[in-house]
Amino acid sequence: xxxxxxxxxxxxxxxxxxxxxxxxxxxxxxxxxxxxxxxxxxxxxxxxxxxxxxxxxxxxxxxxxxxxxxxxxxxxxxxxxxxxxxxxxxxxxxxxxxxxxxxxxxxxxxxxxxxxxxxxxxxxxxxxxxxxxxxxxxxxxxxxxxxxxxxxxxxxxxxxxxxxxxxxxxxxxxxxxxxxxxxxxxxxxxxxxxxxxxxxxxxxxxxxxxxxxxxxxxxxxxxxxxxxxxxxxxxxxxxxxxxxxxxxxxxxxxxxxxxxxxxxxxxxxxxxxxxxxxxxxxxxxxxxxxxxxxxxxxxxxxxxxxxxxxxxxxxxxxxxxxxxxxxxxxxxxxxxxxxxxxxxxxxxxxxxxxxxxxxxxxxxxxxxxxxxx
Amino acid sequence: xxxxxxxxxxxxxxxxxxxxxxxxxxxxxxxxxxxxxxxxxxxxxxxxxxxxxxxxxxxxxxxxxxxxxxxxxxxxxxxxxxxxxxxxxxxxxxxxxxxxxxxxxxxxxxxxxxxxxxxxxxxxxxxxxxxxxxxxxxxxxxxxxxxx
Numbered sequence: 001x002x003x004x005x006x007x008x009x010x011x012x013x014x015x016x017x018x019x020x021x022x023x024x025x026x027x028x029x030x031x032x033x034x035x036x037x038x039x040x041x042x043x044x045x046x047x048x049x050x051x052x053x054x055x056x057x058x059x060x061x062x063x064x065x066x067x068x069x070x071x072x073x074x075x076x077x078x079x080x081x082x083x084x085x086x087x088x089x090x091x092x093x094x095x096x097x098x099x100x101x102x103x104x105x106x107x108x109x110x111x112x113x114x115x116x117x118x119x120x121x122x123x124x125x126x127x128x129x130x131x132x133x134x135x136x137x138x139x140x141x142x143x144x145x146x147x148x149x150x151x152x153x154x155x156x157x158x159x160x161x162x163x164x165x166x167x168x169x170x171x172x173x174x175x176x177x178x179x180x181x182x183x184x185x186x187x188x189x190x191x192x193x194x195x196x197x198x199x200x201x202x203x204x205x206x207x208x209x210x211x212x213x214x215x216x217x218x219x220x221x222x223x224x225x226x227x228x229x230x231x232x233x234x235x236x237x238x239x240x241x242x243x244x245x246x247x248x249x250x251x252x253x254x255x256x257x258x259x260x261x262x263x264x265x266x267x268x269x270x271x272x273x274x275x276x277x278x279x280x281x282x283x284x285x286x287x288x289x290x291x292x293x294x295x296x297x298x299x300x301x302x303x304x305x306x307x308x309x310x311x312x313x314x315x316x317x318x319x320x321x322x323x324x325x326x327x328x329x330x331x332x333x334x335x336x337x338x339x340x341x342x343x344x345x346x347x348x349x350x351x352x353x354x355x356x357x358x359x360x361x362x363x364x365x366x367x368x369x370x371x372x373x
Numbered sequence: 374x375x376x377x378x379x380x381x382x383x384x385x386x387x388x389x390x391x392x393x394x395x396x397x398x399x400x401x402x403x404x405x406x407x408x409x410x411x412x413x414x415x416x417x418x419x420x421x422x423x424x425x426x427x428x429x430x431x432x433x434x435x436x437x438x439x440x441x442x443x444x445x446x447x448x449x450x451x452x453x454x455x456x457x458x459x460x461x462x463x464x465x466x467x468x469x470x471x472x473x474x475x476x477x478x479x480x481x482x483x484x485x486x487x488x489x490x491x492x493x494x495x496x497x498x499x500x501x502x503x504x505x506x507x508x509x510x511x512x513x514x515x516x517x518x519x520x521x
Contacts, residue, residue, distance in 0.1 A: 063484060111464050113410075171408065171464055303468050310465045343483045349476025355469040356455065363459040 026373040036365045048361035052354035059349070065340050073339075074332045084331055086218055092327035093222035093288070097281035098305025099312060099319035099326075100233050101274045106314040107237055107246040108270035109253065114159060114174030115278045116302030117181035118152040122279025123286040124185065125151030127203050127293040130210040131193065137209040144210060145283050152279020153272050155181065160271040164264050178302065189295060203293035212288035222284035226320070229277055233316040236273070246270060278305070300348065307355045326351065391416070410467030411452050414474025415445040421478040425485065427492045434493075448474065 061067050078084045098115050105112035112118075125147035129135075135143045159173040189201040197204065212221050237243040245266040248256045257263050285297045308326060312318035333347035395412045402409035419441035426437040448470075455466040482488045 059480070063480060113464070113468070171410075175410070303472055306465070306468055307472070310462075341483070343479045345476045345479030347476070348472040349480060352469045352471075352473035352476060355465065356451070356473065359461040359465055359469065360455060360459045362461065366460075 026371055029370045029372050031368045031370065033366055033368050041365050044361050044365050045358055048357040049354055052350075052357035055353050055357070056350040059353075060336070060342065060346070063340070063342050063346070065336060065342065073335055074328070077335060078328050078331050084335070087331045087334070088324070088327045089223050090220050090289070090327075091330045092324045093220060093226040094281045094285050094301060095304060095308065095323035095326050095330070096226040096320045097229060097277050097284065098301045099308030099323040100229055100316055101277040101281065102305040102309030103312055103314040103316055103319045104233055104237070104277065105271055105274035106309050107243075107250060108267045109250045110160070110163070110267060110271050110274070111171045111306075112156070112174055112271065112274050112278070113171055113302070113306060114156065114177050114181075114275075115281075115305045116298050117174070117178040118155050118275045118278035119282035119285070119298040119301060120178075120181040120185050121155040122148035122152035122282030123293050123297060124188065125149070125279065126283045126286050127193065127206075130206050130287075131203065137207075140210055141212065141287065144287060145280065148279045148283035148286075149276050152282060153275045156271055156275020156278070157268075160268050160275075164268060185293075186295065189293065193293065195292075201295060205292050206287065210287060211291055212284060220284075220288050222288040225280060225284055229280065230316055230320045233273075233277070237316055242266060242269060278302075281305075304351065307351055311355065311358060407453075407456050408463045408467065409452070410464065411449065411470040411474070414471040415449055417474045417478040418448045419445045421482055421487065424490060424492050425481075425487050428487055428490050429485075 057067070057070050060070060065073075078088055098119070101115055101118070102112055126144040128151075129144045129147035130140065134140070134147075155177065156174075159168075159170045159177060162168040162173050163170045186201070189203065193203040194200070195202055195204045215221050215224070237246060245256070245261050245263075248261055249263055249266060253263070281301065282298060285301075286293055290297045304326060308319055308322045312322045329347055329350060333342075333344055333350075336342045336346065337344050395416060398415070399409050399412055422444040423434075423437040423441035426432055426440045427434075430436070451473075452466055452470045455461040455470075456463050
């Protein structure tokens with residue numbers, strides 16, 4: 001794969017394809033910026049987000065949502081309304097986890113597109129523990145989380161080893177393993193785990209002891225898990241030796257190897273942690289939101305995670321913040337669906353527009369445009 | 374047993390065609406050095422436009438096919454601009470395009486009431502095989518979210 005984000009500072013300044021022909025109105029010169037100031041970077045990206053939101057608002061208006069209602073739905077309606085705010089926090093927990101999972105893997109230059117698959121295996125692990133009633137009722141949630149971690153981590157180990165041992169692109173292998181995981185899930189749900197009560201392809205309901213308890217104010221305890229993992233990941237990437245290795249590996253891969261950094265071990269450990277966090281996301285969705293293993297609890301979370309990790313520049317705390325904003329988007333999307341029959345997929349459209357705008361704006365951060373006569 | 378094998382062999386080509394076409398499209402992109410993860414999204418665009426053309430104009434499969442190809446090519450132009458002109462990361466651009474297409478097709482399909490419509494498709498000559506033809510209508514309906 002040619003890397004689109006490789007540092008371009010060594011490239012010679014690029015002239016536009018206009019060439020050297022004399023032009024009446026001058027021409028646009030594109031130069032590589034040697035270094036972009038942090039302020040410029042932030043300002044450009046905020047502008048890009050605003051442009052994306054503007055475009056999304058325009059599309060929503062075309063879809064029949066009155067423009068005045070947009071502000072209400074997206075800002076006031078979600079943040080100020082207690083019930084909607086609870087829904088935002090409810091949605092935020094799995095989004096924070098998948099965002100962290102993606103961000104952590106990016107830190108070691110590993111494209112984890114297989115978050116969906118790891119979430120599926122995590123859900124399967126948690127369900128296996130719950131259905132086979134392992135351990136006492138009090139401690140089963142912990143065991144379910146462990147089951148999720150074992151299954152999901154094992155699943156993420158496959159593409160990691162394939163890449164580190166055989167040099168197989170993790171982008172392809174993680175992506176394709178999603179489909180394998182999905183088929184395993186269907187096999188279980190249509191087979192041994194089919195609900196005997198209604199004979200539908202989802203697992204039997206978990207008993208109340210196997211559901212994530214609600215905190216005071218009815219906030220899901222999944223949020224505690226997400227916050228805890230955020231702190232942990234922030235510590236690992238910021239303070240630990242592994243974090244130092246990750247920075248070295250992502251900045252200067254060949255030099256890292258040359259100075260004796262255990263690249264293979266560090267990447268493997270990072271990917272395993274990424275898979276572990278993704279499987280926890282599967283666990284909190286199964287045990288916190290659905291209450292059973294379903295066919296679609298993971299849908300959309302994998303790509304959302306990658307996009308959150310990208311928007312957050314792989315920074316764990318930023319990923320948590322972006323994930324909460326995404327959750328606002330999710331809840332607004334649900335409300336829009338109810339009131340204006342705008343399909344829920346509109347959320348994906350808005351996410352995509354914002355990401356495309358931000359990704360495109362990076363060109364302006366890396367290059368300077370000048371109009372010369 | 375022989376019946377099973379016969380129907381299996383007979384249905385293989387029609388299942389293989391989408392894979393072949395998608396793979397060929399991606400190979401062209403890969404040859405130019407762009408990792409293209411957008412196939413799923415572009416297939417949705419093609420399906421939606423084809424169904425839309427048939428539903429709204431009552432035309433045959435050929436104009437629908439051409440319109441679908443043109444629409445998907447135009448959508449792919451966004452991806453090309455991102456990766457080639459703006460040098461965006463190809464994985465991010467690809468995944469964002471998949472989301473863009475899922476959202477856009479779902480929105481357009483619902484707004485114009487093109488979802489869950491049965492279209493004759495390419496098999497209009499053999500009505501007994503109709504169980505397969507609603508598939509093209511289904512793929513652009515709200516069930517897009519069922520894909521990974």
